[in-house]
Amino acid sequence: xxxxxxxxxxxxxxxxxxxxxxxxxxxxxxxxxxxxxxxxxxxxxxxxxxxxxxxxxxxxxxxxxxxxxxxxxxxxxxxxxxxxxxxxxxxxxxxxxxxxxxxxxxxxxxx
Amino acid sequence: xxxxxxxxxxxxxxxxxxxxxxxxxxxxxxxxxxxxxxxxxxxxxxxxxxxxxxxxxxxxxxxxxxxxxxxxxxxxxxxxxxxxxxxxxxxxxxxxxxxxxxxxxxxxxxxxxxx
Numbered sequence: 080x081x082x083x084x085x086x087x088x089x090x091x092x093x094x095x096x097x098x099x100x101x102x103x104x105x106x107x108x109x110x111x112x113x114x115x116x117x118x119x120x121x122x123x124x125x126x127x128x129x130x131x132x133x134x135x136x137x138x139x140x141x142x143x144x145x146x147x148x149x150x151x152x153x154x155x156x157x158x159x160x161x162x163x164x165x166x167x168x169x170x171x172x173x174x175x176x177x178x179x180x181x182x183x184x185x186x187x188x189x190x
Numbered sequence: 191x192x193x194x195x196x197x198x199x200x201x202x203x204x205x206x207x208x209x210x211x212x213x214x215x216x217x218x219x220x221x222x223x224x225x226x227x228x229x230x231x232x233x234x235x236x237x238x239x240x241x242x243x244x245x246x247x248x249x250x251x252x253x254x255x256x257x258x259x260x261x262x263x264x265x266x267x268x269x270x271x272x273x274x275x276x277x278x279x280x281x282x283x284x285x286x287x288x289x290x291x292x293x294x295x296x297x298x299x300x301x302x303x304x305x
Binding site: 111113115120121122123124125128130178179180181182183 | 192194223225232233235278280282291293294295296297298299301
């Protein structure tokens with residue numbers, strides 16, 4: 080599986096943009112970058128995914144570098160409810176598909 | 191609401207017992223995944239089914255087994271339970287089993303406590 084590296088923790092002021100980085104230097108050409116978050120002990124929540132183009136949805140934006148070795152998840156106006164562990168995952172699919180979660184980034188939104 | 195339903199929400203049982211966790215995937219999703227999350231640990235992939243057949247297997251113990259039924263719901267069976275099996279068990283579903291472009295949607299989990 081392509082490995083991802085994320086900072087263990089980050090803080091962000093409420094109302095500001097939260098920018099969460101992820102390195103995935105061993106990513107293959109057909110692997111998507113996925114972002115999920117887990118609030119306390121709830122089930123992980125899908126946020127966004129992309130291949131090589133930048134993506135935006137109602138929750139967030141995903142910026143993927145041209146060489147695809149890193150990406151940034153942007154929460155444009157962070158609220159206290161965005162406090163969670165954010166996971167960056169590279170989706171692999173070689174016939175034995177699985178989605179491996181690392182340790183993620185614990186994002187704390189500060190009032 | 192992800193559309194994935196897991197029952198029961200909580201389960202308390204004794205060591206040596208057997209339990210069954212149930213998962214109903216989102217409407218139209220063919221693939222079901224099971225994950226285990228122990229206290230303060232990451233999510234560990236256990237097993238995946240696609241349209242009734244086992245597709246991928248992770249670090250699933252021999253005491254654990256799963257199946258996906260014709261109506262696409264899935265059950266995870268845990269037997270000879272040990273204290274260390276206490277964890278959150280999550281089910282997820284996705285539309286396909288082999289697409290790179292198919293997000294997983296998770297249920298809210300079953301919290302298993304083995305005493």
